[in-house]
Amino acid sequence: GAVVSQHPSRVICKSGTSVKIECRSLDFQATTMFWYRQFPKQSLMLMATSNEGSKATYEQGVEKDKFLINHASLTLSTLTVTSAHPEDSSFYICSALPGLASYEQYFGPGTRLTVT
Amino acid sequence: KQEVTQIPAALSVPEGENLVLNCSFTDSAIYNLQWFRQDPGKGLTSLLLIQSSQREQTSGRLNASLDKSSGRSTLYIAASQPGDSATYLCAVWGKTSYDKVIFGPGTSLSVIP
Numbered sequence: 001g002a003v004v005s006q007h008p009s010r011v012i013c014k015s016g017t018s019v020k021i022e023c024r025s026l027d028f029q030a031t032t033m034f035w036y037r038q039f040p041k042q043s044l045m046l047m048a049t050s051n052e053g054s055k056a057t058y059e060q061g062v063e064k065d066k067f068l069i070n071h072a073s074l075t076l077s078t079l080t081v082t083s084a085h086p087e088d089s090s091f092y093i094c095s096a097l098p099g100l101a102s103y104e105q106y107f108g109p110g111t112r113l114t115v116t
Numbered sequence: 117k118q119e120v121t122q123i124p125a126a127l128s129v130p131e132g133e134n135l136v137l138n139c140s141f142t143d144s145a146i147y148n149l150q151w152f153r154q155d156p157g158k159g160l161t162s163l164l165l166i167q168s169s170q171r172e173q174t175s176g177r178l179n180a181s182l183d184k185s186s187g188r189s190t191l192y193i194a195a196s197q198p199g200d201s202a203t204y205l206c207a208v209w210g211k212t213s214y215d216k217v218i219f220g221p222g223t224s225l226s227v228i229p
Contacts, residue, residue, distance in 0.1 A: 034216065043205060044160075044219040059216075093159060095217070104148065105209075105217060110159035 002028050004096045006108035013084055013115055021079045021111045023094030029074035030096035034105065035067075038091040047092075050077045084115040118143045120220035122206055128226040129196055137191040137223045139206030144184045147209035151180050151191050154203045154222070163204075164191070196227045 003026040013019050023033055031052050036044040048058045048069050056069035066088075068080040077096075081088050091112050095105040119142045129135055139149070148167055152160040164173040164180040166189070172181040179192040193200060206220040 036219075043221045044207075046216050046218075049216065104150075104165055107152075107160045107162070112157070 002026075002096075002098060002104075002106040004030075004094065004106045004108040006092075006094060006111050008111060009109065010112045011114070013113070015085055015115055016083055018080055018082045019084055019113060021081075021092055021094075021113070023077045023079070023096065023108050025075045025096040025098075025106070028096075028098045030077075031074065031099060032097040033071060033077040034095045034097075035069060035077075035079050036093045036095070038093065038110075044093060047079075081113065084113070086115045089113055089115045118146075118208060118210065118218045120206060120208055120218050122204075122220040122223050124223060125221065126224040126226075128228060130228050131196060131198060133196050133227075134192070134194050135196055135225070137193070137204050137206075137225070139189040139191070139220055141187045141189075141208050141218075144187050145211055146184065147212055147215060149180075149182050149189050149209070150207045150217075151178075151189075152205040152207060154205060156203075160205070193225075196225075198227045198229050201225055201227050 005024045007022045033050045035047045038044045047062045048056045050056045050069050050071040052071045058064045071077040093110040095107045097105050121140045123138045150165040151163040166173050166182040177194040182189045203222045203224045205222045207217050
């Protein structure tokens, strides 16, 4: 089946620094990718929808200047958490859609971010 | 606005018992419904995906049903095992494959040996 990878799987950073998380579709091209975050003991919440070659669409309440999303190619989307703070500590998961005709999104394994 | 709920929030059962997890959604115009498993501190493992035209899917000891008209899905686990202990998430698509996925809050399952 289709495989989506994320890198890194875990990252610890200091408050005020920026962190980049990569989401790659390994064996298919993804015109659309989605970014979710999960707080401890809560479910996943959609942050933004990323379309290749265009600006991401952010969900209400998600700061686009803080969570920079770049979908520069059909196999890679990146999420950069800028000037990270402890409250940004979370589990971030991406999903990728092989094409509009596909009936399933494929989820990456997630990245656990801890900001100290 | 689509809302997804799951009942119960937590469940503890003895090994060997059959169990049912419930998922409800408010907007019946969905594209897919998918059940995931999440182990503590880990990512998602896809269990079963039911397309809107389907009524159920089966994989091993798992069976998921979908009733769009009533806005419900159930995940049936037969002969539960301690290894089934995890959080089970229900997720629904909007009207298309590229629509957003809305996750339920999950059911935390503990199977006691």
